[in-house]
Amino acid sequence: MKTGRTSRIITWLAGIIFGGGAFVVPLGFFLISYQHETGSLETEARIKARIITQIVSSNPLMWEFEQVRLRGILTEDSKGHPAETQHVFNSKNELIAENIKVIRSPVIIRSAEIFDSGVVVGRIEVRRSFYPILKWTGLIGLVVLPLAAGTFLLLLLVPIRTLRRAEETVRRSEEKYRKLMELANDAIFVADADTGIIIDVNKKAGVMLGLPPEKIIGMHQSRLHPPEEAERYRNIFRESVLKGDVIIGDLFVVNASGRKIPVDISANITEIRGKRVIQGIFRDITERKKTEEDLRESEARYALAADVAHLGYWERDMSSQTVFWSRETYRIFGVDPQNFEPTIDNFISRVHPDDRESLQHSLDYMLANKDKYNTRYRIVRPNGEIRSIHSRGQVKLDEKGETIRIIGTVQDITERTHIEETLQWAEQLNVVAQLTKGLAEDIKNSLAGIRASIEVLAKEHQFSAEDSAIKSDAINEIDRIKQTLNSFLSFTRPPKSELMSVNMNDILDMTISFSMTHPYVSYSPPSKITFARDFDKKVPDVMADPYQLQQIFLNLIFNSFDAMPDGGTITVATHYIDDLNYIQITISDTGRGIDEKVKDKIFQPFCSTKPKGTGLGLAITRRILDQHGGEICVGSNPGGGAVFYISYPVNSDMD
Numbered sequence: 001m002k003t004g005r006t007s008r009i010i011t012w013l014a015g016i017i018f019g020g021g022a023f024v025v026p027l028g029f030f031l032i033s034y035q036h037e038t039g040s041l042e043t044e045a046r047i048k049a050r051i052i053t054q055i056v057s058s059n060p061l062m063w064e065f066e067q068v069r070l071r072g073i074l075t076e077d078s079k080g081h082p083a084e085t086q087h088v089f090n091s092k093n094e095l096i097a098e099n100i101k102v103i104r105s106p107v108i109i110r111s112a113e114i115f116d117s118g119v120v121v122g123r124i125e126v127r128r129s130f131y132p133i134l135k136w137t138g139l140i141g142l143v144v145l146p147l148a149a150g151t152f153l154l155l156l157l158v159p160i161r162t163l164r165r166a167e168e169t170v171r172r173s174e175e176k177y178r179k180l181m182e183l184a185n186d187a188i189f190v191a192d193a194d195t196g197i198i199i200d201v202n203k204k205a206g207v208m209l210g211l212p213p214e215k216i217i218g219m220h221q222s223r224l225h226p227p228e229e230a231e232r233y234r235n236i237f238r239e240s241v242l243k244g245d246v247i248i249g250d251l252f253v254v255n256a257s258g259r260k261i262p263v264d265i266s267a268n269i270t271e272i273r274g275k276r277v278i279q280g281i282f283r284d285i286t287e288r289k290k291t292e293e294d295l296r297e298s299e300a301r302y303a304l305a306a307d308v309a310h311l312g313y314w315e316r317d318m319s320s321q322t323v324f325w326s327r328e329t330y331r332i333f334g335v336d337p338q339n340f341e342p343t344i345d346n347f348i349s350r351v352h353p354d355d356r357e358s359l360q361h362s363l364d365y366m367l368a369n370k371d372k373y374n375t376r377y378r379i380v381r382p383n384g385e386i387r388s389i390h391s392r393g394q395v396k397l398d399e400k401g402e403t404i405r406i407i408g409t410v411q412d413i414t415e416r417t418h419i420e421e422t423l424q425w426a427e428q429l430n431v432v433a434q435l436t437k438g439l440a441e442d443i444k445n446s447l448a449g450i451r452a453s454i455e456v457l458a459k460e461h462q463f464s465a466e467d468s469a470i471k472s473d474a475i476n477e478i479d480r481i482k483q484t485l486n487s488f489l490s491f492t493r494p495p496k497s498e499l500m501s502v503n504m505n506d507i508l509d510m511t512i513s514f515s516m517t518h519p520y521v522s523y524s525p526p527s528k529i530t531f532a533r534d535f536d537k538k539v540p541d542v543m544a545d546p547y548q549l550q551q552i553f554l555n556l557i558f559n560s561f562d563a564m565p566d567g568g569t570i571t572v573a574t575h576y577i578d579d580l581n582y583i584q585i586t587i588s589d590t591g592r593g594i595d596e597k598v599k600d601k602i603f604q605p606f607c608s609t610k611p612k613g614t615g616l617g618l619a620i621t622r623r624i625l626d627q628h629g630g631e632i633c634v635g636s637n638p639g640g641g642a643v644f645y646i647s648y649p650v651n652s653d654m655d
Contacts, residue, residue, distance in 0.1 A: 029137055030134075034108075036165065037108055037128060042112075044126055045110045045124055047176045048126070049112035049113060051176070052088065052124060053116070055070070056122075060121075064090055067097045070088055071097050074086040084103065084126055085103060086098065087124070088122060091122055103128065103129040104131040105131065106130040106134075108128050109127050112124050182202050184281070186204060186282060186284075187263075187282040187284070188280070189279075190272075190277050191221045192275065192276075192277060193278050195220075196278075197221075198221055201216045221278070222234065225251065225253060225254065227254075236248060236251070237267075248264070263283055263284055263285060267281070311328060313326040313329060314329055314408050316344070323344065330342075332389070333381065334385065334387075335381075350381075352379060354378075355377035366395060370401075372395075374391075376413070390410070390411045394408070499545060500543070502541060503539070504539050504583055504648065505536075508533075508535070509533070511550050512572060528567025529567055529568065530570070531570050531572065532569055533573075534574075540576065540583075548627075548628075555620070555621050560589035562591075563591025563592050563593070563641065571587070571588045572585075573586045581649065583650065585647075586645055590639060591640075591641045594636070628648065632646050
C-alpha cells in the first residue's frame, strides 16, 4: 500500500518534474545559486570591511596610504573562491586599493561600508561573475528534459553541494571573524541583543576583566559595569546603542579585583547566523585619562601661580592679527572677557595717555629688530583707577626668520610701585631730617639775632618812610623763613598726638568757620568763597588729636583758597562706611585743579606748585594721617578743580 502510494507520489513527482522541470528546476537552481553567491559575496565584503575598519581605527589619518597592506587583505584567503575583483574606496569615492582578476560578464556586485568611530569613511566593493550560474542553469535545463531521473538526482545533489559550500564559506567567515577579534588591540564583547547575555569575547576582553573568556561568556552585559550605575548604563544603551552605530565615552567597566577601568565603547547592532547581537569594542582609556588629569592639574597650578603673582599672559598672531588674553590679563585690566575684545586698538586705549608713545616705541623696536622688550607703563581701568604694569614680550619666528606671533606677560606692580615710592619718600624724609637737625637751630638763632639787630637800629635811628618800609619787609621775610623752618621741624619731628574722643563733623565745622576769619585769606574776600557742607549724621566719634586734625583740614582748605583767587565753592562732605568701619572725608573745590604731571608727587616733600611754597604742607598732612592710621589721596573734580579723599579709621590702635 505504502509502496504503491510512494510510487504514485514518485510518479506524481516525476510528472511534476518532467512537466515543470524545464522551468521549475532551472529556476530553482538559479534562485538558490544566486542567493548563495550574493550571500557569500556580502559576507566576504563585510569581513573585509571589518578588517579594514581595524586598520582605520588604529591609524585614522594615514590608512588611505597603506595600499600594500590593503592589497594584502584583499588577496588574503582568496584560494578556493570564485574569481572576483575587490576595490576599496574612501569617503570621496576615490579608489584606494584594488585586487583585479579577469571575470566574465555579467557580474554580481556587493559592497560594505568602512567605519571610523561610527562615521563612514569608505567602502569596499566586491564583484563576481554571474556567468557560471547562468551556464549551470542552462545545462540543467537541457538535462532535465531528456532525463527526469538525472534531473531528480541533481535536484537532490545540487542543494547538498550548495549547502556544503555555504557551510564552508560560513566556516571561513567565522575563522576570519575570530582572527579579526583576536588581533584587535581593544576588548570586544558580543551579546545577544534581546537578552543581553554575552555570547563571545576576545582575549583582550579577558585581560581587561582579569577573567578567562569562558567565565565571561554567559554573563549579562550589565555585570561589566559598576552595579551602582546599572540603571544609568541601561538608559544609555537603550537610547544610544539600539539606534545604530554609536561611540559612548566616559564609561567604566569593573574588573575581577573591583577596579574601575575608564573606557570608550564603540557599539553597534548586527546579525550573526540570523541572530541580532550587540557588538561592543571597549577601549581602555586609563592612560588618556591620566594624561588629561595631569594636564588639568598643570593648567590649574599655572593659573594659581599666575593669580598669586598677578601675572597675565597674552599672544598676538601676526597673520590673523588676533590677540589672546589669559584670565589674569583681563582681571589686571579690569575688563570683562564677555564684553571686551582684546584687539590692539582696545589694548592701547587702556594704556595711560602719557605712556602710550613710549610703549608703542618699545613694541615697534621689538618688531623691527625681532628682539625682546621689557618695559613699564600705566593703564587706566574702566572705573578710572590707574594701575602700574610691568610687561615683557618677545617675537616667535618661523623657519624663514619671519615673525609669526608675539607672546608676552603683564604683571600688576602697583603695590610694589607704591612701596618703592614709599621707600623713596622715607629716604627723602631722612635727608630732610639730617639737614634740618643740624641747621634749623643755627638758622633760627641767626635769624633771631638779625631781627633783634634790625629792631635795635630802628629804635636808635630815626628811619625815613622808605627805610621803615625796607625794615618791615626785612622783618616779614625773617618771619617767613622762621615759619618755613618751623614747618621743617614739624615735618621731621612731629609732636606726639594727644588723643581724645572727637566728632569729625564738629572738627570740620569749626575749621571752616576759623578759616574764613584767618589772616591767610585777607587778600581774597570771604564773600567770594562759598562752603557747601554735606555731613553724614551717622558718623561716629573717633580717637584723634583735634588740633592736628584741624591743621590737616586748614592746610587743604587753604590750598583750595590758593586755587580759587577769583572765588568759588569748597565742598566738605563726610560719609560713614559701615562695612569697612571708617569715615570717608572729601574736600573739593572748583579751582584750577592739579596738573597731572605732579599729581603722583604732590604728597612728597618739597613738591610745590606755589611760587613761595615750601612743598611741605601736604607732606605734613600725609604724615599726621599716617600717625592716626588714616590715608589720603587726590583726584580731579568732574566739574573742574581738585578733590582730596581722606579715609579715617573709626577704631584706631594708636598709642
